[in-house]
Amino acid sequence: xxxxxxxxxxxxxxxxxxxxxxxxxxxxxxxxxxxxxxxxxxxxxxxxxxxxxxxxxxxxxxxxxxxxxxxxxxxxxxxxxxxxxxxxxxxxxxxxxxxxxxxxxxxxxxxxxxxxxxxxxxxxxxxxxxxxxxxxxxxxxxxxxxxxxxxxxxxx
Numbered sequence: 139x140x141x142x143x144x145x146x147x148x149x150x151x152x153x154x155x156x157x158x159x160x161x162x163x164x165x166x167x168x169x170x171x172x173x174x175x176x177x178x179x180x181x182x183x184x185x186x187x188x189x190x191x192x193x194x195x196x197x198x199x200x201x202x203x204x205x206x207x208x209x210x211x212x213x214x215x216x217x218x219x220x221x222x223x224x225x226x227x228x229x230x231x232x233x234x235x236x237x238x239x240x241x242x243x244x245x246x247x248x249x250x251x252x253x254x255x256x257x258x259x260x261x262x263x264x265x266x267x268x269x270x271x272x273x274x275x276x277x278x279x280x281x282x283x284x285x286x287x288x289x290x291x292x293x294x
Contacts (some may be wrong), residue, residue, distance in 0.1 A: 146191045148294070151176065155184060156194070156294045163197040176223075208236075208254040210261050211283040215247035215268065222274025224248065230272040236264055247279070 169176045240253040255261040
């Protein structure tokens, strides 16, 4: 099987740029240029090269889900019927806005999702009325996150 992405070799300057931007994506390019010791134009050139290689793409703001009223983060293992069409199930899962991630997995589950709910009652509603009602879903198994201890990007 052919790998999905070609690997890229990073030099020390690329690594410094990426460390600065993964720490704070709003760091001004000229500040990074001063710290790295090259021109702002050179930083822009390197960023374009890294985007073209698909190592990086865009930037985003991270919303605090608790401020929005979502206090329960759960991981749900989904068991599918043997006759289930996985693509149809994933399409149905995409229509549930509380689902943040969906993964095909090895092991017991066919799919593993990460979702947010307002509270346990909302989670129960999502499980019984949204997820378990999808055609092809046999059953689910939930794990509630009590607190996130590590949240980081891959080390550069």
